[in-house]
Amino acid sequence: MHTKTLTQLARDLKARKLSSEELTRAYLARIERFNPELNAFITVLQEQALTTARAADACIGKGDAGPLTGLPIAHKDIFCTRGVKTSCGSKMLDNFVAPYDATIVERLRQNGMVLLGKTNMDEFAMGSSNETSFYGPVKNPWDPTRVPGGSSGGSAAAVAARLAPAATGTDTGGSIRQPAALTGLTGIKPTYGRVSRYGMIAFASSLDQAGVITCTAEDAALLLGAMAGFDPRDSTSVDRPVPDYTAELEHPLKGLRIGLPKEFFDRGLDGRVGEAVYAALTVYKKLGAEVRDISLPNFWLSVPTYYVVAPAECSSNLSRFDGVRFGHRCENPVDLMDLYTRSRGEGFGAEVKRRIMTGTYVLSAGYYDAYYLKAQKTRTLIRQDFIAAFENVDVIMGPATPTPAFGLGEKTEDPITMYLNDIYANGVNLAGLPGISIPMGFVDKLPVGLQIIGNYFDEARLLSAAHQYQRETDWHTRIPKGFE
């Protein structure tokens, strides 16, 4: 049953071909068997999952089940989960038990979903390889010597290895789309403001957005519909109706205008990934879409802009970890300053410290205008490029990452090399647009992803474009060897 999609499992539950308890037991058994080698989960909720599953079965038995009732899911360990350790991949929160549920955790719980556990991630979502986690790196199920991407690396590895039929993730600069691409999955980052950030531990508040990692676009549509929507507890949540994403999946692609930015195909891109993009475009043309060459002239500014804006916001957000109210506290502090500095020095890992210090520097007196204000202006230029492009096209397509999954330890020495892995992702977050990555083939026997970027609140179009591609291709059905 683990080879089925979330949508297929939903049908089987509804038809009483299997119970939620059987399904949950099957996934828990796979986690027990494979997690020691993959390290995809930080916490497994065996007892709680079975209790929820039995309650779901009772619901289904009474005939008052919803479309998600009894379906298992895994949450990235960035989402506060009441009564459950919520570590954010950090030693700082190794002892933290969340006193409340994040809105999306609450919504999926109310929909009857069964929480299998909390997935591994880069510390505070800062990383592109899952190697910055306090709990150790996650292995890519396609090749255990390679990274699964990050920061939602545990979620991606768990779904790719079929230890969960779907998982949540967050995307501040590519953290859903890049791991989805590197593990052969579908990953959507919605428009900024579409999904509530309440209870999602903050990294960079003007960029953070929650989404899902699934096997298919159809599954993503099912989940996103339940997660999205206005939340008064998030001040940047947008009060706007949520379309029926599942119903929109069949919207015809005839006449769809696809923009192909020439800047995405410059140096830095593995030519074989570029070839895979052109092959995917052939499928879209067959479906009636039209491809137009476009330009995003300020694209080259996106990674440097991101590495001013994101660290600046991170240094501010992470100032809440003070060793006083929750989180790690050092032993025997001599005074308050010692308590702050040693608790933070011990609680945060190297990458988080680098970003806090970068952010502190760019916001400090005398440097603010040169770095932070400048980056806010280049951010405007990046957004204007996208707005201009969307006057002539409906979606933008290109590679999700420059290369397939890289080796563990390969990019840990030089932060810039690591940062450039998200070159096609960062600009989308800076503009606040939705983006999805879907499997489009293999390079060196490793999956590569097609990124589709949409206009504001155009998730339905992204999902339907992804879904119809998936009806013509079978890349998304491939399961890594040893996990079939």
Place this chain on the structure above:
Amino acid sequence: MSLTPDDVRTIARLARLAISEQDIPRYADNLSRILDFVAQLDQADTSHVAPMAHPLSSLTQRLRDDVVTETSQRDLFQENAPQVDAGLYLVPKVIE
């Protein structure tokens, strides 16, 4: 842009981070490389560009009615605190 070990000590102090002496050269190198990288932004002409703080610029801060929406959950929240006494958070003595 090349940060000196003293620059790193200053930044770490501002950020309230204890960094061990042996790690200072590595942070100096890493942070210098990051600052060199982001210095590319200088090449962009932004003389007539307004800064952007937020993706949804049309969005104004939402206000809600001034009514009580939260109940006190102090005991629950303090379960995560390193040290509390009688509902108070304990820290080292601040005033002699």
